[in-house]
Amino acid sequence: MAPDPWLSIYDDTYHLAQEIAEKIHLRERCLRNGENPARITVTIRSLVKKLNERIAQLRDSLLRSVSTRQITQLEGDRRQNLIDELLTKERQLQMSLSNDGPDPDVVRSSLLSGGASGISKYNPWVLEEPEETRNLSNRELKQQQQRMISEQDAGLDALSNILGRQKQMGYDIGNELDEQNEIIDDLANLVESTDSRVRNQTRQVKLVDKKSGACALWVLIVLLLIAIVVVAVWPTKA
Template identity: 40%
Template sequence: MTDSWLLDYDRCAQLGQDIMEKITERNKHNRTSKPYTKLSAQVRSSMKQFSGDVEKLKNGLIRATSSYHITQREVDRRQGMMDKLITKEKHLETAFRNEGGESRAGLMAGGSDDPWGVREEPAEFHGIGNMGLRDHQQQIIREQDRGLDALSNVISRQKNMALDIGNEVGQQNEILDDIIDHTDRTGQRLIKETRHIRIVDRKSATCGFWVVIILLFVAIIVVAVVPGGKSL
């Protein structure tokens, strides 16, 4: 996957280099000459486009930072590139307004062999071209993707475990519901049987009373009859 920000940056840097070359070429001509006027118009138009491209790069870097599409390390590196690009934009404006060797010397000064000063990078990126930087960024993105995949797998396993636990809890709840139903039915049967026992107990007690009464009645009859037999 190609990083459009880096491609836009390369185009902007190349445009700035072209502007600097046109300014240098313009300053070789007389200020009242036709080539000077023509080159000045071209530089003025190119500088307007250059400023728009710089603003576009700044906005693109802000969006990439807010959406976490690049690492913080890459954000810092690109911010340094942007700072140097903005500084050289001011140098171009100064060079465009002034001509002469002194102005060009001031523009070229700064303790660096590169008049743009935008290609200075951390030591770890020295000797690496834009393709190498893109490959390095893609490697970082791949590592992040692998980390996200591993995290996704862990979350998926935890989700499956939670589902299994939920299913097991559901089964246990069903078993508990069945036990409660059986317990309720057993309790109701016990209540019914207890009532039956009480009824039978009351009936048994009544029968006993009747037996005693009958036996007493028979005894009275016997006692009453026996003495009368002896008198006869």
């Protein structure tokens, strides 16, 4: 499925806002060091103008999508909330640029916190920057982030290896269960065959026993008849 163009533009706009926040921090650092920030200020104002255009583009595109029912009302509300957050961030950047807003170091911390909202009462976009990164240069911050990413990649590789081993164990257990099921099926067939033979032998024994009983009865009857005849004839001869 092709990515949604609106969401792609939103991602670009969000990253643009982060870039402006970082450049505002650089501008304030130049001011603290007594350097001329004119060039970076021009760049920031150009990026802010581009940010405004992107937000307007997102707003117009969302309006068309909702009016033509290309997206659901629920999705439209969700995207409107994203635009509102961008507008809030844009106003905060403007305030920081004019030195009327919060400390630029606080704006810079949003780059480290991923732009979390609802944390600060005055500036809901940012978090307080950790003490261990507050005095680091941009290059040192970048190196630290790269080390963190490398550590995360190593952790993910280790996790991937563990999952791979568990997957192989799952396959082995499945194969073992299949073999055990085959053995159980063979035993069940053997038991069924043995039970059938036992039932046949039982029927044959009963049949033989029945015939034996009938034969014995006839022998007794014959003997009884002989005895009767002998008793009947014996007095006559006497």
